[in-house]
Amino acid sequence: MIAETDAELAVRAARAGAGVVRAMYGESLTRYDKSAGDFATAADLEAEKVILDVLLTARPDDAVTGEESGRTGAGGTGRMWLVDPLCGTLNYAARSMLVAVNVALRVGTGVTAAASADPFSGEVFWTDGERAHVRRDDVDEELRPSPLSRLVDVNLDPPFPNEPGFRAVRLLADPEFVALFRPRVVSTTLAVAWVAAGRRAAYVTDGHLRDSVHFAAGIALCQAAGCVVTGIDGRPPHTGTGGLIVAADQETHAALLRMTANQAR
Structure with a gap:
């Protein structure tokens, strides 16, 4: 029997969470309530529980960080699953279907497998760290x-660690923009997968x-698909x-980078 790859496990876990959502x-x-303006719902908690069960049953020696439950699992191998069971909770609570279920595996310093599932279209965007795909009806x-x-898409939600030098909302009034x-302001990271797609x-x-x-x-999806991915200062992500x-x-990247730099002047 062929062992399940990390990428296939990410897809299976994301699909399980999407089914709950x-x-x-x-x-x-x-x-x-979690903080001012931020909350989880029973769907967030139940979806995360199902996802963690899938991951830790298949990989009992791995660690998992879930948005709602924090860090669980052994984690002695340098393998960490990152789980967002319902990205777009406010959308979901307002009965808007713009949400995503995100599962990613970090090994060392890099993400080697990831899946972002759309619970309502049935699509799963996934990568094995080399190439990126969308799965529809198992194709x-x-x-x-x-x-x-x-x-x-411009994320307008706090926090804003780079203000006053940069504030995303000001892009919308930039003449070049x-x-x-x-x-667009979708308010879920499903929109990040849409860039890859x-x-x-x-x-x-x-x-x-x-x-x-x-x-x-x-x-991870965008990097594997060949998108240009940087911080708002043009440096590699997370620097x-x-x-x-x-x-x-x-x-497109150069134009947006010019506009973010203009704010800092």
Whole structure:
């Protein structure tokens, strides 16, 4: 019997979580306050429980960091699963279907497998660290980034560690941004996977994202698909001032980098 790869396990775990999210959609769910303006629902907790069960049953010697439960598992091998069971909780609670279920495996300093599942389309965006695909009805299609839509998602949620030098919302009023792009604010990292899939030209956010359960899967997908992925200062991810610019091509990335640099002047 062929052993299940880490990438296939990530897909299976993300699908299991997505099944819970889909099944509980529309219910009157208990909310659990975490911080000002941030909360989890019973769906977040149940989806994370199912995902962790899949991962730790298959890889009992690995560690897991879940958004809701924190760190669990052994973790003596340098293998850490990063789990965001429901990215877009506020969307979900408002009965909007723009959410994602994110699972990523960090081995050492790099993410070697990741999956981002859309519970409502049934699509799973996944990577083995080398190439990126979308799986629909158990058929895989390679992801191909494209700038043609000109749609750029901008994350407007706090925290804003780089203000006053940079504030994502100011991009929306930048004359060059208005001339080149069309803004979107989806408020879920599903939009990062959409850059890899060619459905968005770019995605921009502030924040410190190393080992982020929200962003690890999307960043890995975009890197494997050949997107341009840097911090908001153009440096490699998780260095410099942090933040994230993911773009379908060099031209789109260069334009957004100019606009972020303009804010700091």
